[in-house]
Amino acid sequence: xxxxxxxxxxxxxxxRIEHWVLVTSFSTLALTGLIQKFADGAVADSIIGLLGxxxxxxxxxxxAAVVLMLETVYHLGIISYKLFVRRVRPSMLPTLxxxxxxxxxxxxxxxxxKVKKPQQGRxxxxxxxxxxxxVWGTMIMAITGFMMWNPIATTRILPGEVVPSAKAAHGGxxxxxxxxxxxxxxxxxxxxxxxxxxxxxxxxxxxxxxEHPLELADRKAGVAxxxxxxxxxxRRRRLFIPVYAVCAALLIFxxxxxxxxxxxxxxxxxxxxxVVVYTPLTATPLPSPLPIEPASATLPTSWxxxxxxxEVKCAMCHSGETAMSGLDLTTYQSVLEGGAxxxxxxxxxxxxxxxxxxxxxxxxxxxxxxxxLAALRQWIDEGAPEK
Amino acid sequence: MWFTRRSVIFILAGxxxxxxxxxxxxxxxxxxxxxxxxxxxxxDNEACFACHATPGMQTTLSSGEALYLTIDRETFLASVxxxxxxACVQCHKNISGFPHPEIQAPTHRDFTLQLYTVCADCHRDxxxxxxxxxxxxxxAGGNKNAAxxxxxxxxHDTMPPGEPRSAIPQTCERCHSQIYDLYxxxxxxxxLIEDGNPDVPSxxxxxxxxxxxxxxxxxxxxxSPQICAKxxxxxxxxxxxxxxxxxFDTYVSDFHGTTVVxxxxxxxDQETNKPVCxxxxxxxxxxxxxxxxxxxxxxxxxxxxxxxxxxxxxNFPSSWLSHYEPSPTQAPLVYFVNLFYKILIPVVIGxxxxxxxxxxTNRILRRRKERRNA
Numbered sequence: 001x002x003x004x005x006x007x008x009x010x011x012x013x014x015x016r017i018e019h020w021v022l023v024t025s026f027s028t029l030a031l032t033g034l035i036q037k038f039a040d041g042a043v044a045d046s047i048i049g050l051l052g053x054x055x056x057x058x059x060x061x062x063x064a065a066v067v068l069m070l071e072t073v074y075h076l077g078i079i080s081y082k083l084f085v086r087r088v089r090p091s092m093l094p095t096l097x098x099x100x101x102x103x104x105x106x107x108x109x110x111x112x113x114k115v116k117k118p119q120q121g122r123x124x125x126x127x128x129x130x131x132x133x134x135v136w137g138t139m140i141m142a143i144t145g146f147m148m149w150n151p152i153a154t155t156r157i158l159p160g161e162v163v164p165s166a167k168a169a170h171g172g173x174x175x176x177x178x179x180x181x182x183x184x185x186x187x188x189x190x191x192x193x194x195x196x197x198x199x200x201x202x203x204x205x206x207x208x209x210x211e212h213p214l215e216l217a218d219r220k221a222g223v224a225x226x227x228x229x230x231x232x233x234x235r236r237r238r239l240f241i242p243v244y245a246v247c248a249a250l251l252i253f254x255x256x257x258x259x260x261x262x263x264x265x266x267x268x269x270x271x272x273x274x275v276v277v278y279t280p281l282t283a284t285p286l287p288s289p290l291p292i293e294p295a296s297a298t299l300p301t302s303w304x305x306x307x308x309x310x311e312v313k314c315a316m317c318h319s320g321e322t323a324m325s326g327l328d329l330t331t332y333q334s335v336l337e338g339g340a341x342x343x344x345x346x347x348x349x350x351x352x353x354x355x356x357x358x359x360x361x362x363x364x365x366x367x368x369x370x371x372x373l374a375a376l377r378q379w380i381d382e383g384a385p386e387k
Numbered sequence: 388m389w390f391t392r393r394s395v396i397f398i399l400a401g402x403x404x405x406x407x408x409x410x411x412x413x414x415x416x417x418x419x420x421x422x423x424x425x426x427x428x429x430x431d432n433e434a435c436f437a438c439h440a441t442p443g444m445q446t447t448l449s450s451g452e453a454l455y456l457t458i459d460r461e462t463f464l465a466s467v468x469x470x471x472x473x474a475c476v477q478c479h480k481n482i483s484g485f486p487h488p489e490i491q492a493p494t495h496r497d498f499t500l501q502l503y504t505v506c507a508d509c510h511r512d513x514x515x516x517x518x519x520x521x522x523x524x525x526x527a528g529g530n531k532n533a534a535x536x537x538x539x540x541x542x543h544d545t546m547p548p549g550e551p552r553s554a555i556p557q558t559c560e561r562c563h564s565q566i567y568d569l570y571x572x573x574x575x576x577x578x579l580i581e582d583g584n585p586d587v588p589s590x591x592x593x594x595x596x597x598x599x600x601x602x603x604x605x606x607x608x609x610x611s612p613q614i615c616a617k618x619x620x621x622x623x624x625x626x627x628x629x630x631x632x633x634x635f636d637t638y639v640s641d642f643h644g645t646t647v648v649x650x651x652x653x654x655x656d657q658e659t660n661k662p663v664c665x666x667x668x669x670x671x672x673x674x675x676x677x678x679x680x681x682x683x684x685x686x687x688x689x690x691x692x693x694x695x696x697x698x699x700x701x702n703f704p705s706s707w708l709s710h711y712e713p714s715p716t717q718a719p720l721v722y723f724v725n726l727f728y729k730i731l732i733p734v735v736i737g738x739x740x741x742x743x744x745x746x747x748t749n750r751i752l753r754r755r756k757e758r759r760n761a
Contacts (some may be wrong), residue, residue, distance in 0.1 A: 039649060049653045053654055055651070107744060109742075161705055167642075168724040179736045226574065267660060269666075312442075
């Protein structure tokens with residue numbers, strides 16, 4: 001009968017929840033951040049489109065950043081509690097032994113015969129590298145993120161160039177973090193051996209022996225955790241809770257300030273130009289054509305003047321043998337004779353002269369102007385003298 | 388009797404007109420762009436000029452407004468249509484003899500608005516383009532002052548468009564005189580109007596010709612940086628004036644430009660408050676960047692930034708790199724941060740890869756060895 005598989009608890013449920021909060025916020029930040037960094041690419045554009053546009057992407061990015069900052073506040077509380085209240089060993093601190101383990105592991109992997117695989121404890125040097133990389137990265141991202149989120153506040157103290165530098169660092173650090181996760185984390189936790197402890201919390205005896213032999217030995221010897229004196233423990237806890245409450249309140253206040261520090265830009269678009277669009281030079285778009293006045297500014301007074309006027313306005317139809325209605329208006333004699341309807345003019349009586357009657361109707365081709373017609377009436381009323 | 392005799396005039400003046408109308412009806416010419424196939428002169432314009440060349444001819448419209456009926460013969464003959472022998476009745480289609488049908492339009496403007504659509508008979512493509520224009524939208528909205536074909540091109544004095552090029556802004560000036568005044572003082576306008584410079588944009592280069600868009604609508608605003616880029620990213624053109632062609636790329640790689648370009652690509656009808664070129668450089672009155680009046684001159688930049696960032700202080704404007712690519716001399720901090728990550732990323736990731744590959748190889752080799760031994 002096979003011996004029952006021994007399980008070793010590696011991560012408690014709260015620790016696993018923390019990890020998945022971190023995974024979610026980190027992935028969201030990485031996705032929504034990198035598509036902004038590489039916004040000129042087709043892939044980035046289609047993702048931005050799927051997420052509902054660049055402003056939504058920025059909004060999601062900022063929400064994820066706040067989640068990560070809150071998780072950081074929680075994490076600081078948990079590690080302070082472990083270190084100062086429960087007095088656990090600071091097993092995540094890098095030591096010289098880690099440097100030696102790293103060198104040893106590399107030489108072992110190169111197959112240098114006598115070199116043995118390094119024996120490591122609760123956190124291996126691979127894990128410490130990753131943990132401290134996250135700490136470093138989060139700090140850089142928070143500082144440079146603040147500068148981009150609050151450029152006006154930043155430039156009150158620092159030179160303007162700091163803001164685009166922050167953007168450069170934010171993008172560079174992001175690329176570094178994502179690539180490190182892909183190479184380092186994915187290899188060590190998923191490829192080399194699929195480590196399920198962040199899912200179910202446990203490692204098997206074999207896995208412990210393979211990756212954390214020193215911790216396994218401590219556990220077997222019952223010295224993995226320091227003994228707790230219940231009285232001093234509860235005293236430390238009574239002290240810790242209010243101190244942490246104050247610190248957490250301050251940090252959360254800091255996050256609120258981070259988010260709402262300044263109104264960087266107005267929401268609207270200021271008018272680009274103060275100008276009235278429609279300011280016509282004239283009342284209508286195209287100036288009405290000016291009346292083309294007769295060449296001679298003076299009004300006709302004698303037969304010679306009228307002969308010239310009739311030549312221009314009437315002779316097209318009323319001249320020569322083909323004169324319309326038999327009316328020829330080119331000679332004094334033919335004007336007096338008139339056409340088929342009778343004499344064109346009745347000297348001394350303009351009102352009863354056919355030429356005036358036709359012209360007064362206003363729709364005769366070769367229409368005389370009002371002034372010309374008035375001059376014509378006057379000339380007829382004065383007896384229509386030839387000279 | 389007069390009325391029967393009147394028919395003689397009808398025959399004399401009307402026959403050529405009627406003939407022309409018939410010919411036009413049965414052999415429609417879709418004159419294109421250049422209208423290169425003029426009609427034979429069946430339609431005798433001289434029959435029209437017999438009366439309409441008479442100085443001082445006018446009629447009174449029902450509103451009491453005068454409609455001048457005199458056409459200057461020489462002006463018409465010198466126009467593009469006159470030169471090619473087009474007939475009066477090709478546009479004045481309802482006229483086929485005397486007496487002419489009564490003019491129903493109460494005002495001169497109404498008369499124009501009734502007649503201008505006839506341009507579409509020959510210039511259908513251009514006419515269709517105008518249907519999307521801001522002018523047609525205004526007209527459809529009841530604004531009778533909105534420009535139609537003849538307002539810009541003229542009716543009896545139509546000349547080839549854009550000759551000289553300064554005629555373009557001067558045409559727009561008739562309705563947009565305030566904007567023209569700004570434009571003629573700008574670096575572009577002064578070069579065109581004073582020096583006849585063929586490289587600078589006139590109104591239509593940015594706003595379009597027949598399909599002129601409303602400049603304040605989102606698609607136009609979002610697209611406008613690319614209008615500027617047409618010339619300002621053209622190296623051969625910019626070299627003549629010693630202007631950098633990095634302006635567009637540096638704009639796009641910055642926060643403002645990235646946003647605008649994304650909106651333009653993904654949601655062109657949505658508004659963004661991020662600035663386009665004209666928001667900083669000015670619209671019609673843009674000056675050279677070293678002109679003391681320029682809105683982007685170092686001394687003026689803060690107040691330009693403050694249009695959108697009212698709380699900005701003295702250091703704020705230099706957070707914009709003024710279209711410079713970071714270099715050891717321009718924006719050195721940005722340059723060195725970029726350089727730092729250009730070195731750090733390959734070193735860190737490279738080391739990790741070496742370590743990971745060594746570990747993986749070793750594992751595979753050992754597993755094989757174990758299997759052989761087993």
